[in-house]
Amino acid sequence: MQTHVPDSLSQTFAALADPTRRAMLARLSKGQANVSDLAQPFLNDMSLPAVTKHLKVLERAGLVTKTREAQWRPCTLNGAPMKDAVAWMEQYREFWEQSLDRLGEYLKTLTAQDGRAATKRAKGKGKRDGRKK
Amino acid sequence: MQTHVPDSLSQTFAALADPTRRAMLARLSKGQANVSDLAQPFLNDMSLPAVTKHLKVLERAGLVTKTREAQWRPCTLNGAPMKDAVAWMEQYREFWEQSLDRLGEYLKTLTAQDGRAATKRAKGKGKRDGRKK
DNA sequence: CCGCAATATAACCACATGGTTAATTAACTG
DNA sequence: CAGTTAATTAACCATGTGGTTATATTGCGG
Numbered sequence: 652m653q654t655h656v657p658d659s660l661s662q663t664f665a666a667l668a669d670p671t672r673r674a675m676l677a678r679l680s681k682g683q684a685n686v687s688d689l690a691q692p693f694l695n696d697m698s699l700p701a702v703t704k705h706l707k708v709l710e711r712a713g714l715v716t717k718t719r720e721a722q723w724r725p726c727t728l729n730g731a732p733m734k735d736a737v738a739w740m741e742q743y744r745e746f747w748e749q750s751l752d753r754l755g756e757y758l759k760t761l762t763a764q765d766g767r768a769a770t771k772r773a774k775g776k777g778k779r780d781g782r783k784k
Numbered sequence: 785m786q787t788h789v790p791d792s793l794s795q796t797f798a799a800l801a802d803p804t805r806r807a808m809l810a811r812l813s814k815g816q817a818n819v820s821d822l823a824q825p826f827l828n829d830m831s832l833p834a835v836t837k838h839l840k841v842l843e844r845a846g847l848v849t850k851t852r853e854a855q856w857r858p859c860t861l862n863g864a865p866m867k868d869a870v871a872w873m874e875q876y877r878e879f880w881e882q883s884l885d886r887l888g889e890y891l892k893t894l895t896a897q898d899g900r901a902a903t904k905r906a907k908g909k910g911k912r913d914g915r916k917k
Numbered sequence: 918c919c920g921c922a923a924t925a926t927a928a929c930c931a932c933a934t935g936g937t938t939a940a941t942t943a944a945c946t947g
Numbered sequence: 948c949a950g951t952t953a954a955t956t957a958a959c960c961a962t963g964t965g966g967t968t969a970t971a972t973t974g975c976g977g
Contacts, residue, residue, distance in 0.1 A: 730879025746863025
């Protein structure tokens with residue numbers, strides 16, 4: 652049962668799903684910084700190793716590139732993965748442009764009895780018991 | 785130690801960080817569907833309750849609105865949270881447009897001895913030992 | 918070479934996540 | 948009312964995540 656490696660889009664979104672990590676990216680958008688520079692704003696809230704771990708998540712997602720210079724690890728922001736993420740979301744643009752109209756449109760399809768029709772369609776499948784085992 | 789509620793941006797990104805969930809959104813982008821409709825493509829891989837859980841994540845993130853009609857729960861996609869997510873990423877546009885140039889630019893700042901300067905700055909902080917207790 | 922500064926690793930812990938099966942609720946239908 | 952369909956809830960388990968402290972590693976500078 653080998654531990655399931657996530658696709659890169661998932662890794663990107665997961666990496667962005669943390670305010671500390673997003674703040675680190677914000678810092679990096681203003682220029683290269685090494686680990687202690689990145690950690691400095693957070694040291695009242697968490698330890699250095701915690702920051703290192705966050706950084707590793709960003710690295711694995713490809714959002715940060717960590718190089719070496721003597722005992723320092725200068726980090727730079729790499730936007731490429733965000734490109735994919737935005738491209739994926741772009742597909743839903745129409746849904747976030749008129750957001751509020753969604754409910755109204757749903758009500759229309761509902762009065763058209765469409766909801767019921769879609770449901771009956773699902774019935775033909777019969778008993779679903781063939782699980783993965 | 786009350787369990788720490790995540791900000792909505794984090795919830796949105798976290799919700800999107802799973803291929804099953806993204807597939808459900810894709811399905812919903814083609815029109816309203818109730819739970820079993822949404823579940824159907826996945827029933828070879830996971831059980832119905834698992835789907836319900838994924839759906840709940842999407843709901844909490846505000847990406848899906850689940851209404852009631854008799855014993856069915858018609859779901860619709862709500863793009864609003866994506867709007868915020870994209871807006872946040874937009875801030876980094878310059879970084880994903882020239883992606884590959886980043887390394888080159890880093891090398892320039894490096895030869896300008898900037899990396900060293902930034903590091904020395906961090907030293908003034910002294911011993912950081914006041915953890916949160 | 919010694920010691921410190923910058924970072925990484927290890928070992929550990931609490932809680933979240935993603936899945937399971939079994940049981941429950943709710944609403945229609947014969 | 949009995950049965951069936953749609954969905955949820957409960958209880959449980961394995962693994963991941965985010966944090967900790969303590970210990971190593973590495974490189975520079977006196």
